[in-house]
Amino acid sequence: MSAQTKTTRMPKVSETTLEINLASLKHNFEYLKSKLQNNTLFLAVVKAFAYGSDASIVAKTLQELEVDYFAVAYTSEGVTLRKAGIKTPILVLHPQLNNLSLAIEHCLEPSLYTIKILKAFARVARALNQKNYPVHIKFNTGLNRLGFESEELDLVAEQFSETTALKVKSVFSHLAASEDLEEKGFTLNQIALYKSLSSAFTKKLGYPVIRHLCNTSGVLNYPEAHFDMVRCGIGLYGYGNSKSEEQNFKPIAALKSVISQIHVVEKGESVGYNRGFISPSSSKIATLPIGHADGIGRHFGHGVGCVSIGNKKAPIVGNVCMDMIMVDVTHIDCEEGDEVELFGPALSAETSAETANTISYELITGISQRVNRKILKK
Numbered sequence: 001m002s003a004q005t006k007t008t009r010m011p012k013v014s015e016t017t018l019e020i021n022l023a024s025l026k027h028n029f030e031y032l033k034s035k036l037q038n039n040t041l042f043l044a045v046v047k048a049f050a051y052g053s054d055a056s057i058v059a060k061t062l063q064e065l066e067v068d069y070f071a072v073a074y075t076s077e078g079v080t081l082r083k084a085g086i087k088t089p090i091l092v093l094h095p096q097l098n099n100l101s102l103a104i105e106h107c108l109e110p111s112l113y114t115i116k117i118l119k120a121f122a123r124v125a126r127a128l129n130q131k132n133y134p135v136h137i138k139f140n141t142g143l144n145r146l147g148f149e150s151e152e153l154d155l156v157a158e159q160f161s162e163t164t165a166l167k168v169k170s171v172f173s174h175l176a177a178s179e180d181l182e183e184k185g186f187t188l189n190q191i192a193l194y195k196s197l198s199s200a201f202t203k204k205l206g207y208p209v210i211r212h213l214c215n216t217s218g219v220l221n222y223p224e225a226h227f228d229m230v231r232c233g234i235g236l237y238g239y240g241n242s243k244s245e246e247q248n249f250k251p252i253a254a255l256k257s258v259i260s261q262i263h264v265v266e267k268g269e270s271v272g273y274n275r276g277f278i279s280p281s282s283s284k285i286a287t288l289p290i291g292h293a294d295g296i297g298r299h300f301g302h303g304v305g306c307v308s309i310g311n312k313k314a315p316i317v318g319n320v321c322m323d324m325i326m327v328d329v330t331h332i333d334c335e336e337g338d339e340v341e342l343f344g345p346a347l348s349a350e351t352s353a354e355t356a357n358t359i360s361y362e363l364i365t366g367i368s369q370r371v372n373r374k375i376l377k378k
């Protein structure tokens with residue numbers, strides 16, 4: 001009897017840990033692939049530490065599964081992948097002017113979105129004696145973030161007739177609201193504009209290039225717009241951006257912690273900085289070693305966020321501290337050393353994010369590098 005109680009209480013983690021499940025990653029990859037035509041290429045977006053998980057391990061796993069391309073936001077992220085042994089082509093979505101030669105040194109392929117960066121990259125490629133160095137041309141079709149305007153199409157194409165240092169590998173754009181079916185009209189316009197821009201551009205170039213437009217929600221909601229390749233991020237990590245897709249994905253990451261200490265706090269006593277919580281009655285308060293420096297933002301304080309302990313929900317009380325949070329466990333049978341889930345199987349990151357007025361992307365990419373990562377193979 002007491003031995004049994006011991007096993008059920010046995011914590012699986014002994015410190016704050018982000019568990020990363022590679023079998024779930026494979027499941028999500030295969031699910032997304034099942035939505036594509038057989039010859040559609042798959043680019044895996046592994047920017048921001050593979051959405052807060054572990055970019056090198058995620059990329060290695062996907063490389064073994066024969067993913068066609070990777071994308072990162074910045075050159076330094078691509079350099080890290082090359083150093084980890086990634087040989088698959090890597091698109092750098094937002095290369096910065098100061099590290100273009102570094103990109104070439106590590107065989108990283110830039111997205112070019114202004115004449116200024118295109119010319120700068122051509123100069124660097126010529127200086128490094130490159131021939132047909134692969135680059136990716138991005139057009140703005142309505143997101144108004146990065147990309148050439150339609151009017152620049154001829155000018156962009158001309159740059160490539162003037163240099164042999166560069167060769168266009170792909171032409172792409174990005175959807176602004178692919179997850180929002182109320183914006184379907186807007187998205188269909190983006191798709192139509194992309195279609196006409198990309199075909200006019202390849203005609204001018206005179207050679208075929210890879211065309212790609214869709215992110216995860218684009219893949220799920222606009223099968224007619226997959227073109228030659230799709231770029232998936234959030235779906236690989238287990239979120240489908242809609243209630244109907246939720247059950248088809250498996251979140252790859254679970255954030256866990258342990259109870260450091262439990263206090264009994266009497267009615268009228270306070271908890272935490274600035275006395276953020278005043279106990280309405282005698283309560284049991286557990287302190288956990290995770291705070292805003294680990295990625296649990298202050299917006300989760302004051303009962304907005306909660307954690308799961310033995311499948312029961314414990315609200316965060318008072319202010320989130322830098323290294324700790326306190327949770328109300330008055331109605332939960334628990335003790336110091338017990339395992340706590342911040343998000344994972346018992347508590348979806350998508351739902352948690354929603355309660356604090358944010359999105360899964362922000363919650364999962366915000367888990368800081370201080371948090372120990374543990375890789376699970378199944």
Ligand SMILES: *Cc1c(COP(=O)(O)O)cnc(C)c1O
Nearest residue numbers: 045174215216231232233234235
């Ligand atoms: C981040 C990003 C993606 C991935 O989007 P998801 O919604 O995570 O699938 C695709 N394309 C571009 C240009 C991006 O910046």
